[in-house]
Amino acid sequence: MNQFQYVRPTKQKAAIDAFGREADTQFIAGGTNLLDLMKRGVMNPTKLVDINRLPLDRIDRDKGTLLIGALALNSTVAEHPQVRQLHPLLGQALSAGASAQLRNMATVGGNMLQRTRCYYFYDTAMPCNKREPGSGCGALEGYNRMHAIFGFSDKCIAVHPSDMSVALVALDATVLVSGPKGDRRIPFGGLHRLPGDTPQRDTNLEPGELITAVSIPDNPFTKNVHYLKVRERASYAFALVSVAAALHIENNVIRDARLAMGGVAHKPWRLTEAEKSLIGKLATEATFRQAADVAMQGARAFKHNAYKLKMAPNSIIQALKQAAAVA
Amino acid sequence: MKDLFFKDGVIGDPMNRVDGRLKVTGGARYSAEYELPGLVHSALVGSTIAKGRITSIDTKAAERAPGVMAVITHVNSIKVPGFAASAHPSEPSTIGQPLRVFYDEKIYFNDQPVAIVVADTLERARYAAGLVKVQYAAEQHQTSFDANTSRAVLPTSAKRNPKSPLADYDRGQTNAFQTAPVKLEAEYVIPSEMHNPMELQAIVAHWEAADKLTVYDKVQAVKGTQKAFAKDWKIPEENVKVIATFVGGAFGNGLHNWPHETAAIIAAKMVGRPVKLMLTREQMFTMVGYRPHAWQRVGIGATPDGKLVGITHEATGQTSSYEEFTESTLQQTRMMYQSPNVTTRYRILPLDVSTPIWMRGPGEATGAFALESALDELSYLLNIDPIELRLRNYTDQDPEKNLPWSTKFLKECYQMGADRIGWNKRPAKPGTLRDGDWLVGYGMGVGTFGANRRPAKARARLLANGTVLLQSATTDIGPGTGTVMVQIAADALGLPPKAIVFELGNSTFPEAPSQGGSATVASVGSAVVAACAELKKKLLELGGPGFSGAKPEDVTINSRVQMRAYNSSLPLEIGLRTNASVKVSYSDVLQRNGGQEVEVVGEGRPGNERQKYSMYSFSVHFAEVKVHTMTGEVRVTKMVSCADAGTIVNHKTAGNQMIGGAVGGIGMALTEAAVIDHRFGRYVTKDFAEYHVPVQADAPAIEVAFVDKPDLLVDPMGTKGIGEIAIIGVAPAIANAVFNATGKRIRELPITPDKLI
Amino acid sequence: MADQNPDQHPTGPKPGHNGARRTFLKQSTALTAFALTPGPVLKAAGSAWDEKVAAAIEQVPLRLDINGKKYKLSVEPRTTLLDLLREQLHLTGTKKGCDYGQCGACTVHVDGQRINSCLTLAVMQDGKKVTTIEGLAEGEKLHPIQEAFIKHDGFQCGYCTPGQIMSAVACIREGHANSEGEIREYMSGNICRCGAYPNIVAAIQEVKNGGQKV
Known part of the structure; x- marks a missing residue:
């Protein structure tokens, strides 16, 4: 790890000011991904702004939204009574991620900003356009077992590894951001980017912008929800495919639905068309199968991830079944 | 007892x-935890090509970095005196030439150590290691097993000695299985698997005098290590002291001496201080051995009533280009079942990779996956219960050596295991037992390993x-x-x-x-x-x-x-x-x-009883698995491991060892694979996030049952050994259970969800 | 070393503790004196360090309470809590198994919460209370979890054990030890390659069900 300047402001403005204009400054919160990447030389910031002493860890309900501070810990949020009561999908997704120790370190803001686990991104001796623009995509013609089936480009086929973000995009969350040019709100679906020609940019945050909170509007998805995570061992592994499914069912009829997938794209993958296809239908396996068909339109696989073309729709069906408690 | x-x-x-x-x-206290006055830290720089040579190394930036005391490469390294000879003077556990670290510009595998940076703190050593810039003239490497199968060769030891267990073996007629009324032929593949003990390989090397070396080293052989380093450095054996009071797991990768150990010893000599070197987790994949990728083909044939007519078992295992690593992949096939005709062929395939080393239940675990899977396949063809099939081919003496067993209580193991797992619940027809969204299946596999002494x-x-x-x-x-x-x-x-x-x-x-x-x-x-x-x-x-x-x-x-x-x-x-x-x-x-x-x-x-008796430990493993119908996930929900391992000296630790073998076998069967991107000849899955060893949630209830009868021909306590048989036979038990659950026969490990969906 | 806790015994050079530049220069001089050191090596030790790099190295003051003992330290910001414990304070009970938060061997408690000490900078924990495996027993009296690990043989090689134990204590305190299944899930952040998992569960269940103070 290279040496870096370390500052630990206690005020939000000071943190943003401390970021300065230097491109190689990073905010550090939990550090669970950034330090991992720094140890391997994948990221080499020359200045770290430790934001852990900022008062950004509150969880409050106000005017029909639940506001979760960016520094609230994954474990805290997962077990928070209001999260469990109002947004159980989020709690499930958080609990499916990482380990108990990491959830005690990782923050909500940091979780969103974690970087891909693509093998080629992680190894500085291999090509990766995300790490080193112009060096090529190692995964495209390489070992792409974990990689995207949606929204990729010929520059990058990496996937976003967060579980929490899959739930947040499904729940229509909004990200609250503060930066040198002031505050702004980003709909969760607009936070992460598709790789396109600039895979080095994971998100639409501008330099120096700090996520301060995420807000989730009240919704009817308090009961029929399920976060399904398919992975290569029973726990403590990144998803091959994950599905956040939320249904609002009345008299066995689906009144509203939310559906998103993880492990399939460069961003948490909201399935809006599939959601529409569910609304007004009976909560049956046949309905779910047809939604999965809709969801998979446009999916394309590479040499080693063709299994996802089957695993993804199956997981959608399974998650919806479990959300609806359909045997 | x-x-x-x-x-x-x-x-x-x-x-x-x-x-x-x-x-x-x-x-x-483990190897890296010894506090010595003046101790300094180090970090290795690995090559980024798999084959070729170093054309230049720029160490200036690293040398200028704060706290750096030395940057050692083949250019400035002192030469290990024993390296001068054409053959490595230490007695390698493999035939060939163990890597001579910092000896010349040649690169034999990706991440081969090309420099060691010594600094006053760990952080500084690690940082400066990243500043060393190496230029290479790369040559076309061959790391792909599949692309090179035609280059597989008979091991040198078998060429030298036709009676070697690695030599071609024919009992009765060659390939007689082909004449059997009921027969099958199938290929089985296991990927390279990494020992991955929790303790990273570490050494503290300390020259107490110019000709007196002490190492605190993560090894499984303190005497073997002492001899190897004494010969390397041309100093008397008694001048080398090796300390390994606590070893944080090894599973075989401490049975060889590796380049990093010599790198640290060179560094200690050159800076005149005790040098500590702890590998990174990635380096654990590239320089301390592994269970080699292996291809196997089994042909097996029987009469309709389940008497074996013949088994033909071929195996090829990967090795490095500079050392011949071999293991006893085909041993179980030659001695386990009463087959009049047995043909075995063992080959090794040299590739531009680092040298493998025995990993728990070494070749036998690899071989048992193929043999015990093939028997299971045969049992379905014959419509005979897998245990019954094995009993019909039970041997009362070793058919390979034609010697009586010192002891063999394998039948007891079958019985104990069948009772405990609830073998009677096993559906005769695969894919017919369900528990909600999960298909349920049962499988078993046998393991054996020499009762060595x-x-x-x-x-x-x-x-x-x-x-x-x-x-x-x-x-x-x-x-x-x-x-x-x-x-x-x-x-x-x-x-x-x-x-x-x-x-x-x-x-x-x-x-x-x-x-x-x-x-x-x-x-x-x-x-x-x-x-x-x-x-x-x-x-x-x-x-x-x-x-x-x-x-x-x-x-x-x-x-x-x-x-x-x-x-x-x-x-x-x-x-x-x-x-x-x-x-x-x-x-x-x-x-x-x-x-x-x-x-x-x-x-x-040991005495001459070893010439009069055949001595083996035996195990039978039973698995209950559930396979998700939609996602293809496999969960082992129960395991029973039974062993005839002679006297059990301590039921607590022995039981734990059996449990550990079963967990290791779960990883072998379901999750573990070290994958190389052959374009670069470089591992892509090389940490615990990508190379999945079982976690707590993967381990079911595991019941252990010992026969616990002494074998006083083996030793005065009557023990026969547990460590290997704890894992040998586990992977096929699970694979067989997966077949029983789903009707899908997975012949290439690991059985990941993509293979079942 | 003036600002160090007097209980900390300095052994050998510890530039991690104060006056970075001064220590470098001192060592640089000292190193050239090593008679055993052959020519090419001296180049590295003898040459002046890159001024720009050296200028960026600042030591940061750090106060920690570790196992009830107060430490006043000065560290490089890049030093992880794990490396501080192991390499500078010689509290080697906390283990390094991967250094990337993927194995749990480095688990310690910070302000009572279990975390991976490899993935946090020591300076980020300034002012916090750290408990390591060395601080779990009360003198000669082992913590009930430690006793239970011995009784149920919840380990083999012992390398993951300190992390398992710190995690197990937290697992019970958090209220995540209510069933075998829950323990298995909430202990999955601690890999045991020896595979002693069922014995670890048994140890945790015994303590949890025994109702001892954890």
């Missing part, structure tokens, strides 16, 4: 580990406080060696365990073999028994007139002290169990011994 040496002995007791307290308090010595000293101190240059990588040695000595001396201290992991102790091949208890335990007998003999000699004519085995130490009620403050007395009136105080004995504490060295070595 009670009453082996004494009535109501402690052999067999589920005694707590003697080093348990150290391990639960953080007091156990090697010569070993132990020292025994009776201290004035009544403690018997035993020392032997063995190691304990986790099975509980120290604990069982205390139990063996306690019974051999008729003393409570508290009165015994057993020390290991130090090359200055009497010679013992490496901790490998499931031979430690048989080898070192025999030495302990011998040392205890010697001690009694010596005490008898020194006991004085009352003892004349008595037998050594009747000598007692502190006869007044009841077993399990040891009190070190009691005055020590030597007596005779045949005559309570004969006793002498230890202080008198000491006086007769010139004031010295009585000390002896005992040696145990």
Whole structure:
């Protein structure tokens, strides 16, 4: 790890000011991904702004939204009574991620900003356009077992590894951001980017912008929800495919639905068309199968991830079944 | 096995580990944890090509970095004197030329150490290592097993010796399975798997004088390491001291000496300070061995009533371009079943990769995956229960060596396991048992491993406080060696365990073999028994007139002290169990011994019974699995592992070892694969996030059952070894259960969800 | 070393503790004196360090309470809590198994919460209370979890054990030890390659069900 300047402001403005204009400054919160990447030389910031002493860890309900501070810990949020009561999908997704120790370190803001686990991104001796623009995509013609089936480009086929973000995009969350040019709100679906020609940019945050909170509007998805995570061992592994499914069912009829997938794209993958296809239908396996068909339109696989073309729709069906408690 | 040496002995007791307290308090000290004055840190730089040569190394930036004391490469490295010869002078566990670190510009595998950076702190060493810039002239590498299968060759040792177990083997007719009325032929593949012990490979190298080296090293063989480094550096063996008091797991990767060890020793010599080197997790994939990628083909044929007609088993395992690594992949096929015709062919395939090394249940676990899967496949073709099929081909003597078994209680294992797993629940027709969204299946697999024993010595000293101190240059990588040695000595001396201290992991102790091949208890335990007998003999000699004519085995130490009620403050007395009136105080004995504490060295070595009997441990593993119908996920929901491993010296530690083997087998079967991107010849899955070893949630309830009958032909305790058979046969048991659950036969491990969906 | 806790015994050079530049220069001089050191190596030790790099190295003051003992330290910001414990304070009970938060061997408690000490900078924990395996027992009296690990043989090689134990204590305190299944899930952040998992569960269940104070 290279040496870096370390500052630990206690005020939000000071943190943003401390970021300065230097491109190689990073905010550090939990550090669970950034330090991992720094140890391997994948990221080499020359200045770290430790934001852990900022008062950004509150969880409050106000005017029909639940506001979760960016520094609230994954474990805290997962077990928070209001999260469990109002947004159980989020709690499930958080609990499916990482380990108990990491959830005690990782923050909500940091979780969103974690970087891909693509093998080629992680190894500085291999090509990766995300790490080193112009060096090529190692995964495209390489070992792409974990990689995207949606929204990729010929520059990058990496996937976003967060579980929490899959739930947040499904729940229509909004990200609250503060930066040198002031505050702004980003709909969760607009936070992460598709790789396109600039895979080095994971998100639409501008330099120096700090996520301060995420807000989730009240919704009817308090009961029929399920976060399904398919992975290569029973726990403590990144998803091959994950599905956040939320249904609002009345008299066995689906009144509203939310559906998103993880492990399939460069961003948490909201399935809006599939959601529409569910609304007004009976909560049956046949309905779910047809939604999965809709969801998979446009999916394309590479040499080693063709299994996802089957695993993804199956997981959608399974998650919806479990959300609806359909045997 | 009670009453082996004494009535109501402690052999067999589920005694707590003697080093348990150290391990639960953080007091156990592993290789990287020795504090030496002036100790400095280091980090390795690895090559980024798989084959070719270094054209230049720019070390300037690294040298200028704060705290850096040395940047050592092939350009400026002192040459290890033993490297000058064309052949490596140490006795490699493989045929060939172990990598000569910093010797020349040649690159043999990706991440080969090309530089070591020494600095005053770990952070500085690691950072500066990243500043070393290396230019290469790359040559076309070959790392793909599949693309090079035509280059597989017979190992040199088989060429030299046609009777080698690695040589082509034909019992009866070659490929006779083809003539059988019921037959099948199938190919099986396992990927390279990494030992990945939790402790990263680490060494502290310290030149105490120009010709005197001490290493605190993560090894399974302190004596072997001592010899290797003595030869490397052309110094007397006694000038090399190897300390490995605690070894944080190894599973075989401590059975060879690796480039990083020599790199640290070179660095220590060059900077004149003790140098610490701990590998990164990625480096654990590239320079300390692995279970090699292997392809196998099994042809098996039987009569309709399930009598085997023939088995043909071919195997090819990967090795490096500079060393020939071989293992006993086909052993089980030759001796396990009563087949009149058996054909085996073993080949190795040299690739531009680092050298593999034995990984738990080494080749046998690989071979058993193919053999025991093929038998399972055959059982469905024949419509005969898999256990019944094996019983119909049971052998009452070793069909390979034509010798009687020393002991074999395999039938008992089948029965115990079938009862415990609930074998009667197994559906005869695959894919028919369901539990909600999950398909349920049952499978079993058999394992066997030689009940090996090697010569070993132990020292025994009776201290004035009544403690018997035993020392032997063995190691304990986790099975509980120290604990069982205390139990063996306690019974051999008729003393409570508290009165015994057993020390290991130090090359200055009497010679013992490496901790490998499931031979430690048989080898070192025999030495302990011998040392205890010697001690009694010596005490008898020194006991004085009352003892004349008595037998050594009747000598007692502190006869007044009841077993399990040891009190070190009691005055020590030597007596005779045949005559309570004969006793002498230890202080008198000491006086007769010139004031010295009585000390002896005992040696145990196998005798000619090994020519008369065939000696093996046996295991049978049973798995219950559930496979998700939608996601393809496999969960092992229950396992039963049964073993005929002779006397079980400690049911607690032995049971734990069996459980551990089962968990390792779950990883082998379901999750573990080290994958190389052949374009770069470089591993892509090389940490715990990408190379999935089982976690707590993957481990089901695992029941262990031992036959626990002594095999006194193997050693005086009657033990046969557990470490390997704990995993051999587990992977096929799980694969067979997956077939039983789903009707899908997965012949390439690991059985990941994508293969079942 | 003036600002160090007097209980900390300095052994050898410890530039991690104060006056970075001064220490470098001192060592640089000292190193050239090593008679054993052959020519090419001296180049590295003898040459002046890159001024720009050296200027960026600042030591940061750090106060920690570790196992009830107060430490006043000065560290490089890049030093992880794990490396501080192991390499500078010689509290080697906390283990390094991967250095990437993927194995749990480095688990310690910070302000009572279990975390991976490899993935946090020591300076980020300024002012916090750290408990390591060395601080779990009360003198000679082992913590009930430590006793239970011995009794149930919840380990083999022992390397993951300190992390398992720290995690197990937290697992019970958090209320995540209510069933075998829950323990298995909430202990999955601690890899045991020896595979002693069922024994670890048994140890945790015994303590949890025994109702001892954890």
